[in-house]
Amino acid sequence: xxxxxxxxxxxxxxxxxxxxxxxxxxxxxxxxxxxxxxxxxxxxxxxxxxxxxxxxxxxxxxxxxxxxxxxxxxxxxxxxxxxxxxxxxxxxxxxxxxxxxxxxxxxxxxxxxxxxxxxxxxxxxxxxxxxxxxxxxxxxxxxxxxxxxxxxxxxxxxxxxxxxxxxxxxxxxxxxxxxxxxxxxxxxxxxxxxxxxxxxxxxxxxxxxxxxxxxxxxxxxxxxxxxxxxxxxxxxxxxxxxxxxxxxxxxxxxxxxxxxxxxxxxxx
Amino acid sequence: xxxxxxxxxxxxxxxxxxxxxxxxxxxxxxxxxxxxxxxxxxxxxxxxxxxxxxxxxxxxxxxxxxxxxxxxxxxxxxxxxxxxxxxxxxxxxxxxxxxxxxxxxxxxxxxxxxxxxxxxxxxxxxxxxxxxxxxxxxxxxxxxxxxxxxxxxxxxxxxxxxxxxxxxxxxxxxxxxxxxxxxxxxxxxxxxxxxxxxxxxxxxxxxxxxxxxxxxxxxxxxxxxxxxxxxxxxxxxxxx
Numbered sequence: 001x002x003x004x005x006x007x008x009x010x011x012x013x014x015x016x017x018x019x020x021x022x023x024x025x026x027x028x029x030x031x032x033x034x035x036x037x038x039x040x041x042x043x044x045x046x047x048x049x050x051x052x053x054x055x056x057x058x059x060x061x062x063x064x065x066x067x068x069x070x071x072x073x074x075x076x077x078x079x080x081x082x083x084x085x086x087x088x089x090x091x092x093x094x095x096x097x098x099x100x101x102x103x104x105x106x107x108x109x110x111x112x113x114x115x116x117x118x119x120x121x122x123x124x125x126x127x128x129x130x131x132x133x134x135x136x137x138x139x140x141x142x143x144x145x146x147x148x149x150x151x152x153x154x155x156x157x158x159x160x161x162x163x164x165x166x167x168x169x170x171x172x173x174x175x176x177x178x179x180x181x182x183x184x185x186x187x188x189x190x191x192x193x194x195x196x197x198x199x200x201x202x203x204x205x206x207x208x209x210x211x212x213x214x215x216x217x218x219x220x221x222x223x224x225x226x227x228x229x230x231x232x233x234x235x236x237x238x239x240x241x242x243x244x245x246x247x248x249x250x251x252x253x254x255x256x257x258x259x260x261x262x263x264x265x266x267x268x
Numbered sequence: 269x270x271x272x273x274x275x276x277x278x279x280x281x282x283x284x285x286x287x288x289x290x291x292x293x294x295x296x297x298x299x300x301x302x303x304x305x306x307x308x309x310x311x312x313x314x315x316x317x318x319x320x321x322x323x324x325x326x327x328x329x330x331x332x333x334x335x336x337x338x339x340x341x342x343x344x345x346x347x348x349x350x351x352x353x354x355x356x357x358x359x360x361x362x363x364x365x366x367x368x369x370x371x372x373x374x375x376x377x378x379x380x381x382x383x384x385x386x387x388x389x390x391x392x393x394x395x396x397x398x399x400x401x402x403x404x405x406x407x408x409x410x411x412x413x414x415x416x417x418x419x420x421x422x423x424x425x426x427x428x429x430x431x432x433x434x435x436x437x438x439x440x441x442x443x444x445x446x447x448x449x450x451x452x453x454x455x456x457x458x459x460x461x462x463x464x465x466x467x468x469x470x471x472x473x474x475x476x477x478x479x480x481x482x483x484x485x486x487x488x489x490x491x492x493x494x495x496x497x498x499x500x501x502x503x504x505x506x507x508x
Contacts, residue, residue, distance in 0.1 A: 034395045038463030044420055113367035143288055165295045208289045
């Protein structure tokens, strides 16, 4: 039945098309100056849109790869031996780098701000992953210059990718969400140090963000999320401190989770 | 003062991240400053655009060829100020960052594209070219020449504004008994429409503006229809 219906619809469409083609078409005079100039505009617009699409695709790939790295790194939280996981992440970063190189070469000779909306999400995700791995290794925040250094491809014969400071800041803001997860995971795994470390670190980032003031809507909205993450981590640390000594190891995770759920309810 | 400085130092020592973000802070205030400057300059441009527009509106009152000629000459005269104003704006923008700030002058550039196109149409019944507009405003034609230019999107938006204005002009020409003009305008806008239909537009503001073009065209065609059924079509037009 369904097949018949489909066919019928198809017939209808083809008939409609046929009747449309019976209409006299307005003749386009190819030699008129207007049409000629619009042909040129068409080319310019198309090439710009195509580039935009290619960049969006690249950015999507960077996002996906970076997300995978972040998931991988989350497994390092609370693990006994972080070395192999970090090493694996480093290898995956090389793949992302290839993608970033493609973006850089696409942007060569263009005004990068024209296409920033196409590739910024990917960059931010990449910075998030990079800073998370940096934190796991060094317990510090990766600096703008350090991130910028990974975008330099001119030595390898490519083009450098400009890093917009806003992308860096927004990427760091995203990092705080991951840190929150890291804190909870490691606490649940019975790690007594990492949660407090993360808590301190989050507070530092939060304080630094406060100093920016009202600069852009993106930053302010991220600051709100940041505050929520910090709250959860602080409550988790509180729970660990107060009850950590009393609660048996197996029930700790549950206790932490209920605390977090209650803060979430309050936030909403 | 010294104590304050020391205190600050200590605070920064305790919060290493703040110093890490200090350069970003600089970047932000710098960014804000540039934007402020651009805003003041674009305000001048907007003022000139309004003035030229006000002068050009006179053609609706008196569409006789002589009056139109005079109006066009006057508006062209006024546009000379714009060149220096655009030069001012160009100075404020760091090299290669046109698109970082372009939202500030997008609207006014569209306005000028429209005004330039309207003047050229009134003078010689044809479509303005990008080099012509660039010459009129004292800017570069293409981005590749590495300088201030009128973005293609803005140029095209200006042309759509022109179509809208012409639909009004067709109506007013008839009111002042100029029955030949609507036929010319109809042919011109139809060609413009054909041109726009060659473009593969994305779902953005330009596309939205383009969707309005058909109504302008329809309005002009209705005027032509009204004239034709009443036998008001000038003999000269029929011959061509």
